[in-house]
Amino acid sequence: MCNALEVTGLRKSYGSVQAVRDVSFTVRQGEIVALLGPNGAGKTTTLEILEGFRRRDGGVAEVLGLDPGERSTGRELRERTGLVLQDIAVEPYLTVRETIAREAGYYAAPRDVAEVISLVHLAGLERRKVRTLSGGQKRRLDLALGLIGNPELLFLDEPTTGFDPGARREAWQLVRGLSAAGTTILLTTHAMDEAQALADRVVVLSGGVVVAEGPPSAIGGRDAEQTRITFTLPDGYTAADLPLPAKTGPDRLVVAETSNPTPALYQLTDWAIRHGTVLAGLTVERPSLEDVYLRLTNSGAPAGAPERNPR
Amino acid sequence: MTAVTAPGRPVRRRSSLGLLAHQVGYEQLSFWRNPQSAIFTFIFPVVFVVIMGALFGGVGKSSYFGGVSALQYYVPTIAALSVLGSCYGQLAIALATRRQNGILKRARATPLPAWAYFGGLLAHCALVSVIDIALIVGAARLYGVPFPSDWAAIVLTLVLGAVSFCALGVAVASVISNAEAAPAVAQLILFPLMFISGTYLPIHSQTLNHVAGWLPVRPFNQALLGPFAHHTGPGWGNLGVLLAWGAVGAIVAIRRFRWNPRPE
Numbered sequence: 001m002c003n004a005l006e007v008t009g010l011r012k013s014y015g016s017v018q019a020v021r022d023v024s025f026t027v028r029q030g031e032i033v034a035l036l037g038p039n040g041a042g043k044t045t046t047l048e049i050l051e052g053f054r055r056r057d058g059g060v061a062e063v064l065g066l067d068p069g070e071r072s073t074g075r076e077l078r079e080r081t082g083l084v085l086q087d088i089a090v091e092p093y094l095t096v097r098e099t100i101a102r103e104a105g106y107y108a109a110p111r112d113v114a115e116v117i118s119l120v121h122l123a124g125l126e127r128r129k130v131r132t133l134s135g136g137q138k139r140r141l142d143l144a145l146g147l148i149g150n151p152e153l154l155f156l157d158e159p160t161t162g163f164d165p166g167a168r169r170e171a172w173q174l175v176r177g178l179s180a181a182g183t184t185i186l187l188t189t190h191a192m193d194e195a196q197a198l199a200d201r202v203v204v205l206s207g208g209v210v211v212a213e214g215p216p217s218a219i220g221g222r223d224a225e226q227t228r229i230t231f232t233l234p235d236g237y238t239a240a241d242l243p244l245p246a247k248t249g250p251d252r253l254v255v256a257e258t259s260n261p262t263p264a265l266y267q268l269t270d271w272a273i274r275h276g277t278v279l280a281g282l283t284v285e286r287p288s289l290e291d292v293y294l295r296l297t298n299s300g301a302p303a304g305a306p307e308r309n310p311r
Numbered sequence: 312m313t314a315v316t317a318p319g320r321p322v323r324r325r326s327s328l329g330l331l332a333h334q335v336g337y338e339q340l341s342f343w344r345n346p347q348s349a350i351f352t353f354i355f356p357v358v359f360v361v362i363m364g365a366l367f368g369g370v371g372k373s374s375y376f377g378g379v380s381a382l383q384y385y386v387p388t389i390a391a392l393s394v395l396g397s398c399y400g401q402l403a404i405a406l407a408t409r410r411q412n413g414i415l416k417r418a419r420a421t422p423l424p425a426w427a428y429f430g431g432l433l434a435h436c437a438l439v440s441v442i443d444i445a446l447i448v449g450a451a452r453l454y455g456v457p458f459p460s461d462w463a464a465i466v467l468t469l470v471l472g473a474v475s476f477c478a479l480g481v482a483v484a485s486v487i488s489n490a491e492a493a494p495a496v497a498q499l500i501l502f503p504l505m506f507i508s509g510t511y512l513p514i515h516s517q518t519l520n521h522v523a524g525w526l527p528v529r530p531f532n533q534a535l536l537g538p539f540a541h542h543t544g545p546g547w548g549n550l551g552v553l554l555a556w557g558a559v560g561a562i563v564a565i566r567r568f569r570w571n572p573r574p575e
Protein backbone atom coordinates (compact mmCIF):
# COMPACT_ATOMS: atom_id res chain seq x y z
CA MET A 1 0.00 0.00 0.00
CA CYS A 2 1.41 3.40 -0.84
CA ASN A 3 0.94 6.46 1.30
CA ALA A 4 -1.64 9.04 0.33
CA LEU A 5 -0.11 11.56 2.70
CA GLU A 6 3.41 11.86 3.98
CA VAL A 7 4.46 14.61 6.34
CA THR A 8 7.95 14.86 7.80
CA GLY A 9 9.29 17.51 10.14
CA LEU A 10 6.68 20.10 9.14
CA ARG A 11 7.32 23.59 10.53
CA LYS A 12 5.40 26.88 10.35
CA SER A 13 5.74 30.09 12.36
CA TYR A 14 3.65 33.25 12.47
CA GLY A 15 6.12 35.93 13.45
CA SER A 16 7.76 34.66 16.61
CA VAL A 17 5.02 32.13 17.32
CA GLN A 18 5.76 28.58 16.24
CA ALA A 19 2.35 27.15 15.35
CA VAL A 20 3.75 23.91 13.93
CA ARG A 21 7.14 22.93 15.32
CA ASP A 22 7.75 19.39 14.19
CA VAL A 23 4.91 17.36 12.76
CA SER A 24 5.42 14.03 11.06
CA PHE A 25 2.85 11.42 10.18
CA THR A 26 1.66 9.31 7.29
CA VAL A 27 -1.74 8.27 6.03
CA ARG A 28 -2.01 5.12 3.96
CA GLN A 29 -4.27 4.94 0.96
CA GLY A 30 -7.85 4.16 2.01
CA GLU A 31 -7.18 4.89 5.67
CA ILE A 32 -9.22 7.19 7.93
CA VAL A 33 -6.93 9.23 10.17
CA ALA A 34 -8.15 11.73 12.76
CA LEU A 35 -6.01 14.69 13.68
CA LEU A 36 -6.79 15.58 17.29
CA GLY A 37 -5.60 18.37 19.50
CA PRO A 38 -6.80 21.36 21.47
CA ASN A 39 -7.33 24.74 19.81
CA GLY A 40 -3.92 26.17 19.08
CA ALA A 41 -2.25 22.77 18.73
CA GLY A 42 -1.49 23.39 15.05
CA LYS A 43 -4.22 21.27 13.45
CA THR A 44 -5.67 23.89 11.15
CA THR A 45 -2.23 25.18 10.13
CA THR A 46 -1.13 21.62 9.32
CA LEU A 47 -4.31 21.01 7.36
CA GLU A 48 -3.98 24.28 5.45
CA ILE A 49 -0.40 23.47 4.48
CA LEU A 50 -1.52 20.07 3.15
CA GLU A 51 -4.48 21.65 1.31
CA GLY A 52 -2.15 24.16 -0.36
CA PHE A 53 -3.56 27.26 1.36
CA ARG A 54 -0.46 27.99 3.40
CA ARG A 55 3.26 27.85 2.77
CA ARG A 56 5.39 25.80 5.13
CA ASP A 57 8.62 27.09 6.62
CA GLY A 58 10.30 23.70 6.58
CA GLY A 59 9.85 19.97 6.36
CA VAL A 60 8.46 17.72 3.68
CA ALA A 61 4.81 17.36 2.70
CA GLU A 62 3.58 14.98 0.02
CA VAL A 63 -0.09 14.74 -0.85
CA LEU A 64 -0.93 11.99 -3.35
CA GLY A 65 2.74 12.13 -4.35
CA LEU A 66 2.58 15.87 -5.05
CA ASP A 67 3.98 18.84 -3.14
CA PRO A 68 1.00 20.95 -1.97
CA GLY A 69 3.20 24.05 -1.98
CA GLU A 70 4.01 23.64 -5.69
CA ARG A 71 1.91 25.96 -7.85
CA SER A 72 2.41 24.13 -11.12
CA THR A 73 0.72 20.95 -9.88
CA GLY A 74 -1.86 22.77 -7.76
CA ARG A 75 -4.71 22.27 -10.15
CA GLU A 76 -4.01 18.55 -10.54
CA LEU A 77 -3.94 18.18 -6.78
CA ARG A 78 -7.22 20.07 -6.34
CA GLU A 79 -8.74 17.84 -9.00
CA ARG A 80 -7.88 14.79 -6.89
CA THR A 81 -8.63 16.07 -3.39
CA GLY A 82 -11.86 17.17 -1.73
CA LEU A 83 -12.24 19.62 1.11
CA VAL A 84 -14.86 20.21 3.73
CA LEU A 85 -13.81 23.35 5.55
CA GLN A 86 -14.54 24.22 9.14
CA ASP A 87 -17.03 26.98 8.34
CA ILE A 88 -20.12 26.57 6.20
CA ALA A 89 -19.41 28.49 2.99
CA VAL A 90 -22.24 28.31 0.48
CA GLU A 91 -23.88 31.06 -1.50
CA PRO A 92 -27.41 31.73 -0.27
CA TYR A 93 -29.44 32.31 -3.43
CA LEU A 94 -28.73 29.18 -5.46
CA THR A 95 -30.67 25.96 -4.97
CA VAL A 96 -29.10 22.81 -3.59
CA ARG A 97 -28.89 21.23 -7.04
CA GLU A 98 -27.46 24.36 -8.65
CA THR A 99 -24.80 24.72 -5.97
CA ILE A 100 -23.63 21.16 -6.51
CA ALA A 101 -23.95 21.31 -10.31
CA ARG A 102 -21.85 24.46 -10.43
CA GLU A 103 -19.10 22.78 -8.43
CA ALA A 104 -19.37 19.63 -10.56
CA GLY A 105 -18.58 21.73 -13.62
CA TYR A 106 -15.16 22.58 -12.19
CA TYR A 107 -13.95 18.98 -12.27
CA ALA A 108 -12.84 16.87 -15.21
CA ALA A 109 -14.49 13.74 -13.83
CA PRO A 110 -17.10 14.60 -11.20
CA ARG A 111 -19.54 12.28 -9.51
CA ASP A 112 -23.13 12.37 -10.64
CA VAL A 113 -24.97 15.31 -9.04
CA ALA A 114 -28.08 13.29 -8.15
CA GLU A 115 -25.94 10.53 -6.66
CA VAL A 116 -24.13 12.98 -4.39
CA ILE A 117 -27.40 14.59 -3.32
CA SER A 118 -28.70 11.21 -2.18
CA LEU A 119 -25.36 10.29 -0.55
CA VAL A 120 -25.60 13.27 1.78
CA HIS A 121 -29.34 12.76 2.35
CA LEU A 122 -30.50 15.95 0.68
CA ALA A 123 -32.84 14.16 -1.74
CA GLY A 124 -36.14 16.01 -1.90
CA LEU A 125 -34.47 19.33 -1.13
CA GLU A 126 -32.82 19.78 -4.57
CA ARG A 127 -34.91 22.81 -5.45
CA ARG A 128 -34.67 24.54 -2.11
CA LYS A 129 -32.67 27.75 -1.91
CA VAL A 130 -29.57 27.32 0.21
CA ARG A 131 -30.59 30.17 2.50
CA THR A 132 -33.69 28.28 3.60
CA LEU A 133 -31.74 25.19 4.72
CA SER A 134 -31.06 24.43 8.38
CA GLY A 135 -27.50 24.55 9.70
CA GLY A 136 -27.17 20.78 9.56
CA GLN A 137 -28.53 20.68 5.98
CA LYS A 138 -26.07 23.36 4.88
CA ARG A 139 -23.29 21.35 6.44
CA ARG A 140 -24.40 18.32 4.44
CA LEU A 141 -24.37 20.47 1.33
CA ASP A 142 -20.80 21.40 2.25
CA LEU A 143 -20.01 17.71 2.49
CA ALA A 144 -21.58 17.20 -0.95
CA LEU A 145 -19.25 19.86 -2.38
CA GLY A 146 -16.29 18.00 -0.90
CA LEU A 147 -17.43 14.78 -2.59
CA ILE A 148 -18.58 16.00 -6.00
CA GLY A 149 -15.11 15.84 -7.56
CA ASN A 150 -14.88 12.15 -6.60
CA PRO A 151 -11.65 12.77 -4.66
CA GLU A 152 -8.97 10.20 -3.89
CA LEU A 153 -8.27 12.09 -0.67
CA LEU A 154 -10.79 13.95 1.43
CA PHE A 155 -9.96 16.53 4.10
CA LEU A 156 -12.75 16.94 6.65
CA ASP A 157 -12.31 19.80 9.10
CA GLU A 158 -14.72 19.17 11.99
CA PRO A 159 -17.30 17.77 9.57
CA THR A 160 -20.20 16.98 11.92
CA THR A 161 -20.24 20.10 14.09
CA GLY A 162 -23.89 21.14 14.43
CA PHE A 163 -25.32 17.75 13.39
CA ASP A 164 -28.01 16.11 15.46
CA PRO A 165 -27.11 12.62 16.73
CA GLY A 166 -28.98 10.89 13.91
CA ALA A 167 -27.35 13.00 11.22
CA ARG A 168 -23.93 12.34 12.77
CA ARG A 169 -24.43 8.59 12.58
CA GLU A 170 -25.46 8.93 8.93
CA ALA A 171 -22.44 11.09 8.19
CA TRP A 172 -20.18 8.54 9.85
CA GLN A 173 -21.70 5.80 7.78
CA LEU A 174 -21.11 7.87 4.66
CA VAL A 175 -17.46 8.43 5.61
CA ARG A 176 -16.98 4.71 6.27
CA GLY A 177 -18.58 3.94 2.92
CA LEU A 178 -16.23 6.35 1.14
CA SER A 179 -13.29 4.78 2.90
CA ALA A 180 -14.44 1.30 1.94
CA ALA A 181 -14.60 2.46 -1.67
CA GLY A 182 -10.95 3.50 -1.45
CA THR A 183 -11.07 7.18 -0.50
CA THR A 184 -8.42 8.26 1.97
CA ILE A 185 -9.73 10.55 4.70
CA LEU A 186 -7.93 12.96 7.00
CA LEU A 187 -10.29 14.54 9.49
CA THR A 188 -10.06 16.82 12.48
CA THR A 189 -12.56 16.70 15.30
CA HIS A 190 -13.03 17.70 18.89
CA ALA A 191 -15.52 14.87 19.43
CA MET A 192 -13.65 11.89 20.80
CA ASP A 193 -16.54 9.55 20.08
CA GLU A 194 -16.26 10.59 16.44
CA ALA A 195 -12.55 9.75 16.36
CA GLN A 196 -13.28 6.49 18.17
CA ALA A 197 -16.07 5.58 15.77
CA LEU A 198 -14.36 6.53 12.50
CA ALA A 199 -10.62 6.61 12.67
CA ASP A 200 -8.30 3.72 11.88
CA ARG A 201 -5.61 5.80 13.55
CA VAL A 202 -5.47 9.05 15.47
CA VAL A 203 -2.62 11.55 15.56
CA VAL A 204 -2.65 13.80 18.64
CA LEU A 205 -1.09 17.24 18.30
CA SER A 206 -0.22 19.55 21.14
CA GLY A 207 1.82 22.72 21.01
CA GLY A 208 2.75 22.12 17.39
CA VAL A 209 4.19 18.63 17.85
CA VAL A 210 2.79 15.09 17.60
CA VAL A 211 2.43 13.80 21.15
CA ALA A 212 0.91 10.43 20.32
CA GLU A 213 -0.15 8.36 17.35
CA GLY A 214 -1.91 5.03 17.01
CA PRO A 215 -5.24 3.25 16.72
CA PRO A 216 -7.92 4.82 18.97
CA SER A 217 -8.10 1.65 21.08
CA ALA A 218 -4.38 1.63 21.90
CA ILE A 219 -3.27 5.26 21.75
CA GLY A 220 -1.18 6.51 24.66
CA GLY A 221 -0.99 2.98 26.12
CA ARG A 222 -4.77 3.01 26.49
CA ASP A 223 -5.01 -0.77 25.96
CA ALA A 224 -2.55 -1.43 28.79
CA GLU A 225 -4.22 0.89 31.26
CA GLN A 226 -6.09 -0.29 34.31
CA THR A 227 -9.81 -0.89 34.42
CA ARG A 228 -11.59 1.23 36.99
CA ILE A 229 -14.36 -0.23 39.16
CA THR A 230 -16.46 2.27 41.10
CA PHE A 231 -19.38 1.85 43.51
CA THR A 232 -20.77 3.33 46.71
CA LEU A 233 -19.42 1.76 49.90
CA PRO A 234 -22.32 0.02 51.72
CA ASP A 235 -23.25 1.51 55.09
CA GLY A 236 -21.46 0.01 58.08
CA TYR A 237 -18.34 -0.98 56.19
CA THR A 238 -14.97 0.69 55.58
CA ALA A 239 -12.63 0.32 52.61
CA ALA A 240 -10.51 -2.02 54.76
CA ASP A 241 -13.38 -4.53 54.84
CA LEU A 242 -13.34 -4.92 51.06
CA PRO A 243 -11.65 -7.99 49.58
CA LEU A 244 -9.30 -5.92 47.37
CA PRO A 245 -7.35 -2.64 47.72
CA ALA A 246 -9.46 0.43 46.95
CA LYS A 247 -9.54 4.17 47.57
CA THR A 248 -12.56 5.94 49.06
CA GLY A 249 -13.54 9.34 47.73
CA PRO A 250 -16.23 11.82 48.74
CA ASP A 251 -19.79 10.49 49.24
CA ARG A 252 -18.35 7.04 50.15
CA LEU A 253 -17.46 6.49 46.47
CA VAL A 254 -15.00 3.63 46.13
CA VAL A 255 -12.55 3.41 43.24
CA ALA A 256 -10.63 0.21 42.62
CA GLU A 257 -8.16 -0.05 39.77
CA THR A 258 -7.19 -3.39 38.38
CA SER A 259 -5.47 -4.86 35.35
CA ASN A 260 -7.52 -8.02 35.72
CA PRO A 261 -11.19 -7.06 36.06
CA THR A 262 -12.84 -10.51 35.81
CA PRO A 263 -11.60 -11.99 39.14
CA ALA A 264 -11.74 -8.56 40.79
CA LEU A 265 -15.43 -8.21 39.98
CA TYR A 266 -16.06 -11.79 41.11
CA GLN A 267 -14.36 -11.08 44.47
CA LEU A 268 -16.36 -7.91 44.98
CA THR A 269 -19.78 -9.27 44.09
CA ASP A 270 -19.12 -12.47 46.04
CA TRP A 271 -18.20 -10.35 49.07
CA ALA A 272 -21.37 -8.25 48.72
CA ILE A 273 -23.65 -11.29 48.42
CA ARG A 274 -22.05 -13.05 51.39
CA HIS A 275 -22.56 -9.92 53.52
CA GLY A 276 -26.14 -9.52 52.28
CA THR A 277 -25.52 -6.03 50.87
CA VAL A 278 -25.36 -4.33 47.48
CA LEU A 279 -22.75 -2.35 45.54
CA ALA A 280 -24.85 0.68 44.62
CA GLY A 281 -23.93 2.43 41.36
CA LEU A 282 -21.52 -0.32 40.30
CA THR A 283 -19.63 0.82 37.19
CA VAL A 284 -16.78 -0.79 35.28
CA GLU A 285 -14.89 1.43 32.86
CA ARG A 286 -11.84 1.34 30.71
CA PRO A 287 -10.17 4.75 30.28
CA SER A 288 -11.97 6.44 27.40
CA LEU A 289 -10.22 7.96 24.41
CA GLU A 290 -11.17 11.30 25.95
CA ASP A 291 -9.37 10.47 29.22
CA VAL A 292 -6.24 9.50 27.32
CA TYR A 293 -6.51 12.53 25.06
CA LEU A 294 -6.84 14.93 27.98
CA ARG A 295 -3.86 13.36 29.72
CA LEU A 296 -1.79 13.53 26.51
CA THR A 297 -2.62 17.12 25.69
CA ASN A 298 -2.34 18.50 29.22
CA SER A 299 1.02 16.96 29.98
CA GLY A 300 2.23 17.59 26.45
CA ALA A 301 4.27 20.46 25.13
CA PRO A 302 3.28 23.97 26.25
CA ALA A 303 0.36 25.47 24.41
CA GLY A 304 1.39 27.15 21.20
CA ALA A 305 -0.17 29.81 19.04
CA PRO A 306 -3.90 30.42 18.97
CA GLU A 307 -5.34 28.24 16.27
CA ARG A 308 -7.26 30.94 14.46
CA ASN A 309 -6.20 34.48 13.68
CA PRO A 310 -2.51 33.90 14.19
CA ARG A 311 -1.77 37.62 14.01
CA MET B 312 -27.95 4.13 3.53
CA THR B 313 -26.95 4.50 -0.06
CA ALA B 314 -23.93 2.46 -1.03
CA VAL B 315 -20.90 4.49 -2.03
CA THR B 316 -19.67 3.47 -5.41
CA ALA B 317 -16.64 4.53 -7.37
CA PRO B 318 -17.87 4.14 -10.93
CA GLY B 319 -15.61 4.42 -13.94
CA ARG B 320 -16.02 8.11 -14.55
CA PRO B 321 -15.97 9.70 -17.96
CA VAL B 322 -13.13 12.22 -18.01
CA ARG B 323 -14.05 15.33 -19.93
CA ARG B 324 -11.92 18.36 -19.44
CA ARG B 325 -13.95 21.44 -20.29
CA SER B 326 -12.44 23.90 -22.69
CA SER B 327 -11.31 27.19 -21.16
CA LEU B 328 -14.17 28.99 -22.85
CA GLY B 329 -16.67 26.39 -21.63
CA LEU B 330 -15.39 26.77 -18.08
CA LEU B 331 -15.65 30.54 -18.30
CA ALA B 332 -19.19 30.31 -19.68
CA HIS B 333 -20.12 27.92 -16.86
CA GLN B 334 -18.78 30.31 -14.23
CA VAL B 335 -20.32 33.42 -15.83
CA GLY B 336 -23.68 31.63 -16.00
CA TYR B 337 -23.71 30.72 -12.33
CA GLU B 338 -22.50 34.16 -11.22
CA GLN B 339 -25.42 35.64 -13.16
CA LEU B 340 -27.89 33.15 -11.72
CA SER B 341 -26.67 33.91 -8.23
CA PHE B 342 -27.02 37.67 -8.81
CA TRP B 343 -30.48 37.67 -10.41
CA ARG B 344 -31.80 35.37 -7.69
CA ASN B 345 -31.39 38.19 -5.18
CA PRO B 346 -33.95 40.67 -6.51
CA GLN B 347 -33.28 43.33 -3.90
CA SER B 348 -29.66 43.66 -4.81
CA ALA B 349 -30.47 43.48 -8.54
CA ILE B 350 -33.14 46.17 -8.38
CA PHE B 351 -31.07 48.50 -6.23
CA THR B 352 -28.13 48.19 -8.61
CA PHE B 353 -30.24 49.32 -11.56
CA ILE B 354 -32.62 51.77 -9.94
CA PHE B 355 -29.94 53.93 -8.39
CA PRO B 356 -28.52 55.49 -11.59
CA VAL B 357 -32.01 55.98 -13.07
CA VAL B 358 -33.16 57.77 -9.93
CA PHE B 359 -30.06 59.92 -10.18
CA VAL B 360 -30.89 60.95 -13.75
CA VAL B 361 -34.51 61.63 -12.83
CA ILE B 362 -33.47 63.86 -9.92
CA MET B 363 -30.95 65.75 -12.03
CA GLY B 364 -33.57 66.08 -14.77
CA ALA B 365 -36.05 67.52 -12.28
CA LEU B 366 -33.45 69.92 -10.90
CA PHE B 367 -31.79 71.04 -14.12
CA GLY B 368 -34.14 69.89 -16.88
CA GLY B 369 -34.88 73.45 -17.95
CA VAL B 370 -31.29 74.70 -17.72
CA GLY B 371 -29.95 75.14 -21.21
CA LYS B 372 -26.36 75.41 -22.38
CA SER B 373 -24.25 77.34 -19.89
CA SER B 374 -20.61 78.12 -19.38
CA TYR B 375 -20.90 76.72 -15.86
CA PHE B 376 -21.37 73.25 -17.40
CA GLY B 377 -18.61 73.86 -19.93
CA GLY B 378 -20.87 75.07 -22.71
CA VAL B 379 -23.37 72.20 -22.64
CA SER B 380 -26.69 71.75 -20.85
CA ALA B 381 -26.74 70.41 -17.31
CA LEU B 382 -28.15 67.04 -18.31
CA GLN B 383 -25.65 66.69 -21.13
CA TYR B 384 -23.01 67.14 -18.45
CA TYR B 385 -24.57 64.73 -15.97
CA VAL B 386 -25.29 61.84 -18.34
CA PRO B 387 -21.60 60.98 -18.83
CA THR B 388 -20.64 61.65 -15.19
CA ILE B 389 -23.50 59.48 -13.92
CA ALA B 390 -22.48 56.84 -16.44
CA ALA B 391 -18.95 57.01 -15.00
CA LEU B 392 -20.40 56.85 -11.49
CA SER B 393 -22.34 53.70 -12.27
CA VAL B 394 -19.26 52.04 -13.76
CA LEU B 395 -17.36 52.97 -10.59
CA GLY B 396 -20.14 51.53 -8.46
CA SER B 397 -20.60 48.31 -10.39
CA CYS B 398 -16.90 47.62 -10.99
CA TYR B 399 -14.87 49.15 -8.20
CA GLY B 400 -17.38 49.32 -5.33
CA GLN B 401 -19.30 46.13 -5.98
CA LEU B 402 -16.16 44.06 -6.58
CA ALA B 403 -14.30 45.34 -3.51
CA ILE B 404 -17.27 44.60 -1.24
CA ALA B 405 -18.21 41.27 -2.83
CA LEU B 406 -14.66 39.93 -2.69
CA ALA B 407 -14.06 41.05 0.91
CA THR B 408 -17.37 39.49 1.98
CA ARG B 409 -16.80 36.26 0.10
CA ARG B 410 -13.32 35.94 1.53
CA GLN B 411 -14.58 36.45 5.06
CA ASN B 412 -17.40 33.92 4.56
CA GLY B 413 -14.94 31.33 3.30
CA ILE B 414 -16.55 31.27 -0.14
CA LEU B 415 -13.27 32.26 -1.81
CA LYS B 416 -11.41 29.55 0.06
CA ARG B 417 -14.06 27.05 -0.96
CA ALA B 418 -13.71 28.11 -4.62
CA ARG B 419 -9.92 27.91 -4.39
CA ALA B 420 -10.21 24.33 -3.12
CA THR B 421 -11.61 23.25 -6.49
CA PRO B 422 -9.71 22.91 -9.77
CA LEU B 423 -11.40 26.06 -11.09
CA PRO B 424 -8.53 28.30 -12.24
CA ALA B 425 -8.29 31.76 -10.69
CA TRP B 426 -8.70 33.45 -14.07
CA ALA B 427 -12.05 31.72 -14.62
CA TYR B 428 -13.28 32.74 -11.19
CA PHE B 429 -12.35 36.35 -11.85
CA GLY B 430 -13.67 36.08 -15.38
CA GLY B 431 -17.10 35.28 -13.98
CA LEU B 432 -16.97 38.31 -11.70
CA LEU B 433 -15.62 40.74 -14.31
CA ALA B 434 -18.22 39.65 -16.83
CA HIS B 435 -20.85 40.39 -14.23
CA CYS B 436 -19.42 43.87 -13.53
CA ALA B 437 -19.31 44.59 -17.25
CA LEU B 438 -22.89 43.45 -17.75
CA VAL B 439 -24.18 45.59 -14.89
CA SER B 440 -22.27 48.58 -16.31
CA VAL B 441 -23.78 48.09 -19.76
CA ILE B 442 -27.32 47.82 -18.41
CA ASP B 443 -26.79 50.86 -16.17
CA ILE B 444 -25.51 52.98 -19.05
CA ALA B 445 -28.34 51.93 -21.32
CA LEU B 446 -30.81 52.91 -18.59
CA ILE B 447 -29.07 56.24 -17.99
CA VAL B 448 -28.93 57.17 -21.68
CA GLY B 449 -32.53 56.01 -22.11
CA ALA B 450 -33.79 58.01 -19.12
CA ALA B 451 -31.89 61.10 -20.24
CA ARG B 452 -33.48 60.78 -23.71
CA LEU B 453 -36.84 61.37 -22.00
CA TYR B 454 -35.50 64.78 -20.94
CA GLY B 455 -34.47 65.54 -24.48
CA VAL B 456 -30.77 64.76 -24.21
CA PRO B 457 -29.75 63.51 -27.66
CA PHE B 458 -28.08 60.12 -28.09
CA PRO B 459 -24.34 60.46 -28.57
CA SER B 460 -22.99 59.75 -32.04
CA ASP B 461 -19.44 58.48 -31.48
CA TRP B 462 -20.19 55.14 -29.87
CA ALA B 463 -16.76 53.72 -30.72
CA ALA B 464 -15.00 56.25 -28.49
CA ILE B 465 -17.58 55.69 -25.73
CA VAL B 466 -17.27 51.90 -25.84
CA LEU B 467 -13.46 52.10 -25.82
CA THR B 468 -13.53 54.43 -22.81
CA LEU B 469 -16.07 52.31 -20.96
CA VAL B 470 -14.15 49.09 -21.53
CA LEU B 471 -10.93 50.69 -20.37
CA GLY B 472 -12.65 52.27 -17.38
CA ALA B 473 -14.40 49.05 -16.41
CA VAL B 474 -11.16 47.05 -16.58
CA SER B 475 -9.18 49.66 -14.63
CA PHE B 476 -11.77 50.10 -11.90
CA CYS B 477 -12.25 46.34 -11.59
CA ALA B 478 -8.50 46.03 -11.04
CA LEU B 479 -8.65 48.80 -8.43
CA GLY B 480 -11.65 47.09 -6.78
CA VAL B 481 -9.73 43.81 -6.47
CA ALA B 482 -6.73 45.76 -5.16
CA VAL B 483 -8.79 47.40 -2.43
CA ALA B 484 -10.33 44.04 -1.50
CA SER B 485 -6.79 42.65 -1.26
CA VAL B 486 -5.54 45.23 1.21
CA ILE B 487 -8.54 45.47 3.54
CA SER B 488 -8.75 42.73 6.10
CA ASN B 489 -12.42 42.44 7.00
CA ALA B 490 -15.73 42.54 5.22
CA GLU B 491 -17.37 44.99 7.63
CA ALA B 492 -14.79 47.62 6.72
CA ALA B 493 -15.11 47.05 2.96
CA PRO B 494 -18.06 49.34 2.13
CA ALA B 495 -16.71 52.12 4.35
CA VAL B 496 -13.20 51.95 2.94
CA ALA B 497 -14.42 51.69 -0.64
CA GLN B 498 -16.70 54.72 -0.18
CA LEU B 499 -14.13 56.70 1.79
CA ILE B 500 -11.76 56.49 -1.15
CA LEU B 501 -14.41 56.99 -3.81
CA PHE B 502 -16.60 59.76 -2.47
CA PRO B 503 -14.06 62.61 -2.11
CA LEU B 504 -12.48 61.49 -5.36
CA MET B 505 -15.78 61.80 -7.22
CA PHE B 506 -16.40 65.22 -5.69
CA ILE B 507 -13.10 66.72 -6.75
CA SER B 508 -13.38 65.04 -10.14
CA GLY B 509 -16.56 66.88 -11.13
CA THR B 510 -18.98 63.98 -10.86
CA TYR B 511 -21.53 65.98 -8.89
CA LEU B 512 -20.60 69.56 -9.83
CA PRO B 513 -18.31 70.96 -12.49
CA ILE B 514 -15.00 72.03 -10.93
CA HIS B 515 -13.62 75.42 -12.00
CA SER B 516 -10.49 75.41 -9.87
CA GLN B 517 -7.44 74.99 -12.13
CA THR B 518 -5.35 73.56 -9.27
CA LEU B 519 -7.98 71.01 -8.28
CA ASN B 520 -8.52 69.99 -11.88
CA HIS B 521 -4.79 69.56 -12.33
CA VAL B 522 -4.48 67.34 -9.22
CA ALA B 523 -7.65 65.35 -10.01
CA GLY B 524 -6.39 64.90 -13.55
CA TRP B 525 -3.71 62.58 -12.24
CA LEU B 526 -6.17 60.56 -10.13
CA PRO B 527 -8.37 57.90 -11.72
CA VAL B 528 -11.88 59.41 -11.65
CA ARG B 529 -11.54 62.76 -13.45
CA PRO B 530 -9.80 61.32 -16.53
CA PHE B 531 -12.66 58.83 -16.82
CA ASN B 532 -15.27 61.60 -16.51
CA GLN B 533 -13.45 63.74 -19.06
CA ALA B 534 -12.96 60.85 -21.47
CA LEU B 535 -16.72 60.26 -21.41
CA LEU B 536 -17.69 63.93 -21.53
CA GLY B 537 -15.84 64.36 -24.84
CA PRO B 538 -17.86 61.95 -27.00
CA PHE B 539 -21.08 62.27 -24.95
CA ALA B 540 -21.38 66.06 -24.80
CA HIS B 541 -18.74 67.82 -26.90
CA HIS B 542 -18.51 65.70 -30.09
CA THR B 543 -14.81 65.25 -29.45
CA GLY B 544 -12.64 62.18 -28.74
CA PRO B 545 -11.98 60.78 -25.27
CA GLY B 546 -8.55 62.42 -25.06
CA TRP B 547 -5.65 59.97 -25.19
CA GLY B 548 -4.06 61.54 -22.11
CA ASN B 549 -7.18 60.71 -20.10
CA LEU B 550 -7.17 57.11 -21.29
CA GLY B 551 -3.44 56.87 -20.53
CA VAL B 552 -3.91 57.96 -16.90
CA LEU B 553 -6.86 55.57 -16.53
CA LEU B 554 -4.82 52.69 -17.92
CA ALA B 555 -1.90 53.50 -15.61
CA TRP B 556 -4.18 53.36 -12.56
CA GLY B 557 -5.59 50.07 -13.84
CA ALA B 558 -2.06 48.70 -14.08
CA VAL B 559 -1.27 49.83 -10.53
CA GLY B 560 -4.48 48.16 -9.31
CA ALA B 561 -3.66 44.96 -11.19
CA ILE B 562 -0.15 44.80 -9.70
CA VAL B 563 -1.42 45.29 -6.14
CA ALA B 564 -4.23 42.78 -6.77
CA ILE B 565 -1.92 40.11 -8.13
CA ARG B 566 0.66 40.53 -5.39
CA ARG B 567 -1.64 40.86 -2.42
CA PHE B 568 -4.81 38.92 -3.20
CA ARG B 569 -5.75 36.26 -0.61
CA TRP B 570 -8.32 33.47 -0.89
CA ASN B 571 -7.93 32.39 2.69
CA PRO B 572 -9.75 34.34 5.41
CA ARG B 573 -6.81 33.72 7.74
CA PRO B 574 -3.81 35.87 6.88
CA GLU B 575 -0.52 34.17 5.96
